[in-house]
Amino acid sequence: MTSHDKPMELEHVACEICMKEVPISEATVPEAADYVVHFCGVDCYQKWKTQEAERGEPTGTVDAKSA
DSSP states (O other), rough: OTTTTTOOOOOEEEEETTEEEEEGGGGBBBOSSSSSBSSSSSHHHHHHHHHHHTTTOOOOOOOTTOO
C-alpha cells in the first residue's frame, strides 16, 4: 500500500428510528413527498411506518388505486 492508496471513507447516515450509523449504501431509503429517511434495516423501517400510520402522516407509499 503506497501513500496514495488511502482507504475510502464511506458516507454514513443515522437510522431514523434507532440513530445507529450505517453506510449510506447499506441503508433502506424510502422516499416521502418532501424528504428522505434512512433505516438500518427492515425492523426500524416497520417501526417508523407504524408510527407514521398512527399519526396519520403519509409514509411515501403510493396507493395502487391512485396510480
